[in-house]
Amino acid sequence: MFVPGRRLPVALLWATLVGVCACGDDGAADRSGGTASGLDGTITVFAAASLTDAFGEAADAFEEANPAVTVELNQAGSSALREQILAGAPADVFASANPSNMDQVAEAGETAGEAVVVAHNSLQIVVPAGNPGGVEDLEDFADDDLLIGLCAIEVPCGDLGRAVLADAGVTAAPDTEEPDVRSLLTKVASGDLDAGIVYVTDVVAAGDDVEGIDIPAGVNVVAEYPVAALAGSGEPEIAGAFVDFLLSEDGQAILTSHGFGPA
């Protein structure tokens, strides 16, 4: 007959023993997981929209280095991701396009340890290939005859874009304020807008469909991308390893190839 009271402690004992073995002996991982790192599981990474391509590649490289690991990416505007995390969405890593969203997540006690900056970005004027509107610099953003797009002020690229325009003393006449940087980029790439202000990395991502016009260093801003493993993660080891990977030489090489400034 089954007697729970007698079997449970035995089971616990076994679990403890196995646990001790796994922790005490680095070699144990090779036997149990069959991978070099011993990491085995799935993590969900919440990454800002502007990180879409770079993080896709970084996730692939991380999975290649850890064959038993799957990285799932959830990409949206940083503030939308912040809201999802604060509402209890199952996320293991958060990569924000600005410090303020990360700070709010950290203040809510949702991060595990300090956030680290893994990349930098700056802004550029983006125009469709061939520059049909003849846009030259930020002054053109005040031109009513051009179709001008900005990001909405509620999202980081809109906030930074307005700071740049204010520094340049330009009162912009936008025709639309897009809810995220990718939708702005898409409308410029399709020729539905004459110009917009996006991240340098977005111009790289859009390839031949668009052209970038540099904003003078004096008025340009530098955006920081802080990343943190999250406290609610069911796979804290993998989450930590992914953050470390982003800071590693390989991770940084991927990020800079997409136009990001190094950590």
Next chain:
Amino acid sequence: MTTRRGAHSQRGRPPRALVLLAALTLTFLLVPFAALLQRAPWSGLIDLLREPVVTEALRLSLISACLATALSLLGGIPLAWMLARTDFPGRSLVRALVVLPMVLPPVVGGAALLFAFGRRGLVGGPVYDGTGFLLPYSLWGVVAANTFVALPFLVVTVEAGLRSADLRYEDAAATLGAGRWMVFRQITLPMILPSVVAGAVLCWARALGEFGATVTFAGNLQGRTQTMPLAVFLALESDREAAIALSLVLVAVSLAVLLPLRDRWLAA
């Protein structure tokens, strides 16, 4: 006075299984609204309603939803009539195509509208080059997006009304010498009025809440193209309480319009 409608018309208790499932469904529909009410920032609600961003978005939402409904009525009733009363090759295909916007993710619908009526679009390109007229980034762009997404709701409802209407009245009128146009105006339209109103209500409500197609096609600019759903979405990025309050305003406005309508038309 007794009526033939509703609970009075049937004897005995309603079956328990139906009542239970109906109650569960209602709960599922209403709990999220209760949760919304519970999170609402009641104290700041009045101040919020006075902010230009809210009043302008509300005005744009109401205007564009009404214009989209008017356009849908103008074009949708004839389309529904064609589908229900005439026979032409490929009718089933046309009917399937008409409901496409219901299935299409609205953002894709918005992109499709851009490909068609955008500055470099199939139709929009030549029109812009010739006249300088551009639908996107204007109120008419919002109306176009709303109409594209909401029109099928009207067509489907009105067509169902036409199909269930008794054809004998139309036949009798025709026998008495009325032309098809006269039959349509004098007999058909009054007979299917409840379906038309129901379809218009669905269409209006769908247009009022439209987000994806609008933001993709018409863009987002306060006072010009920013409707309530767009304002709510952006408020959510920075201020969750404001977003909840705005959603409640939208819900309240639609209830204020729909409740009297339902009593007057749909239950008549």
